[in-house]
Amino acid sequence: MKRVHTLLLTVVIVLIGFPAAGALDNLSARTAMSWPPQQKIDVPYEPTSEKVVVRMLDIATVGPRDLVYDLGCGDGRIVIEAVRRKGARGVGIDIDPKRIQESNENARKAGVTDRVVFIQQDLFDSDIGKATVVMLYLLPSVNLKLRPKLFRELDPGTRVVSHSHDMGDWKADRREKVKGHDIYFWVIPANVAGTWAWAVPDGQGNKQYNLKIGQRFQEVIGTFFFGNTEAPVRDIRLTGRRLSFMVDRMMDGKKTSFRYEGEVNGNTIEGTAKPEHGSSAGTEAWKAKRNPNAATAVETRD
Ligand SMILES: C[S@@+](CC[C@H](N)C(=O)[O-])C[C@H]1O[C@@H](n2cnc3c(N)ncnc32)[C@H](O)[C@@H]1O
Structure with missing residues (x-):
């Protein structure tokens, strides 16, 4: 009778799957890893070809x-x-x-x-x-x-x-x-929205320049000011940190197209302004600053 009981107990244990120590370890590891993250999957798995x-x-x-x-x-x-x-x-x-x-x-x-x-x-x-x-x-x-x-x-x-x-x-x-x-x-575009200011020495002191930029992600529009005179900005582009645009300014008494190119780093843009007449004569270093308090985030939705 005792042998029958032992046999029965063994059969029951096997049938209900009494876990061995190793199996328990695996079970708890699996449980710890898969719960709760499994419940938070935002996208089902599908591989890219x-x-x-x-x-x-x-x-x-x-x-x-x-x-x-x-x-x-x-x-x-x-x-x-x-x-x-x-x-x-x-x-x-x-x-x-x-x-x-x-x-x-x-x-x-x-x-x-x-x-x-x-x-x-x-x-x-x-x-x-x-x-x-x-x-x-x-x-x-x-x-x-x-x-x-x-x-x-x-x-x-x-x-x-x-x-x-x-x-x-x-x-x-x-x-x-x-x-x-x-x-x-x-x-990812740099944040360039706001007003940028710089000065260029011209013999009789410094000429003040400003560039106002409006930004929606990588799309930008700009207005250029030398002193109080406003000039339209053409062909303005922003790719990552690289900003470039064209503007007509006076040079040696003549209206000249300048291509501005620079790299944006926080509230500084550094680069060059080159007159578009083929030679590098008249190329200026360009370093513009933005008032940090005037900067707004590119993406504000959260
Ligand atoms: C459509 S599959 C893309 C798999 C892989 N990137 C490919 O292109 O082959 C989406 C993956 O995102 C994972 N996933 C879903 N929600 C997630 C989340 N909140 N955090 C991290 N991964 C997540 C899924 O487990 C799945 O493997």
Whole structure:
């Protein structure tokens, strides 16, 4: 009878699956990793095809000096290809531990573990400030929710590529279709809105110049003032930190077109103003300053 009881107990334990110590460890590890993040997945997993991955890397002109982030990295394919094909380094962030496990496994198989890091994290909590390129394959609503973070944390000049989805009223700098899939490309613009001032010595003291810029993302308009005289600004462009525009000014008593080009760093723009007559004679150094209190954020929606 005692033997029958022992046998029965063994059968019951096997049937209800009494876990061994190791199995318990695995169970608690799995539980700790998958809950609660699994409940917060904003976008279901769907991998980007190889053709689209390659084009995304090309459009962003990814190279060996880049640090490529994929926010919602899935099985890690975009950052792994950024290393394999372009010699870049990569960071993949995904909320789903299964995806991070796959990414690490794929990085190991591709022999790139020394140049990639995969982090299990909510992309909205991730620290993305070091990225030079950000890759996305999310959803339109998630892109819009992410947009203020991109403007807050990324340096001007950082490239952003999105598979399938746009960024609402932040127009893409470039858009392409590959095998029926849209690819959008943006460069994070510097913040240039406000009034910039500088002075140029002209023999009888300094000439005062001002440039007033209105900005909506990378789209800018400008008005130029020398003293109290206003002049229209033509062909004004902002790409990352690079600002350029044309303006007609007097030089040696003659109306002359000048091309201004400069690099924006916070509240300073430094560059040159060149008369458009072919030679470099008359080229001036250009250093403009903005009152820091007058600057407003490029993206204020949060
Ligand atoms: C459409 S897949 C894209 C995968 C990969 N980027 C690619 O293009 O092949 C979206 C990925 O985002 C991840 N994801 C969804 N919500 C997330 C969140 N809040 N934080 C981080 N990752 C998230 C999903 O787990 C999924 O792997």
